[in-house]
Amino acid sequence: MKRIESAEDISFLAFGFMASKALFAALHVDVFGALDGESKSIEDLAEACDVPEHRMETLVTSLVAVALLQKDGTRFANSEASQAYLVRESAQYFGDYLRFQIDRQMYPFMQNLDKVLIGKTEGIEFETYADWMADPDHAELFSRSQHSGSLGPGAVLAKRLDLGDEAIKLLDVGGGSGAFSIMFAKRYPNLTATVLDFPNVIKVGQAFVAEEGLQDRVGFMPGDGTNANWPVDQDVVLMSYLFSGVPGDAIPKLCSDAFRVTRPGGRIVVHDFMVEDDHSGPPLAALWQLQHMVYTLDGFGMTPGFIRERMEEAGFVDIKEYDLIPGMTRVLEGTKA
């Protein structure tokens, strides 16, 4: 992270929310899609996005200023990364995750941060994931957009874990839309998965699994993962972004439940936002942990050391650790001897 050395550096951080909003607004009116592989003048871009010209010019000026777009004379084009990640047709697109989950849910929730910090929680709509996912509209918006954010990391993790060619049973606790299970099922033809999550979330996941034609291999179980009766004889128990969304004191039981239901030689795989053991960063992992506080009041910020200890206490050995989304998320996997 750049050192903060001047008032300008502080301003850049303080007003950074305006840049976030420029990005989200551009996604909503599909500026990046309108510039898919070609450059346009302001007039043409305004018409393509159905935005008055003078407003488009102000938006585009800010997008150029933060390098999401490039300007050549009077024409505008996507930057390389905008073209790869923010155009809806791109295979690596994750703009729906940004414009729905981050802009429509996380962004307003962060208004509560100062109240939550000092424990003034009256009037706060959701204090836990369970409260939040009990609202069907929120659960749908959250899970649909999470899907767009998790398919990429799911594919990377499926490649990284070597599960072999044998039949594999995967339990995906807090598995949400099933994005990781779907990517694992695609990578391993002999894998069957059970996704455990709240009922409103599961409805969304079932639709995604049906779209992929994977209903026979990816099933769902409604429930609260912290007290549900987990199915036994698993080869892998995956918990992706679950530890940061539950009360910290629920984590030892999640690890011991994983140990109880895995067969010998089976694995626990935990993927989450993690800061270094000395809490020195990285910045995006730290900020994501802060953001979780507003709807998981009793959550702990995860470090690899904390998770490693909980896994070892539960009985797992041979614990490995690696980054999944660099600078943001990490994976720890352990084996049941």
Ligand SMILES: C[S@@+](CC[C@H](N)C(=O)[O-])C[C@H]1O[C@@H](n2cnc3c(N)ncnc32)[C@H](O)[C@@H]1O
């Ligand atoms: C950020 S999402 C991640 C979903 C999925 N694991 C992924 O990586 O795409 C966190 C998920 O954990 C689920 N969750 C949180 N607390 C839970 C609990 N106590 N029991 C079951 N699911 C839970 C949420 O409903 C949500 O679907």
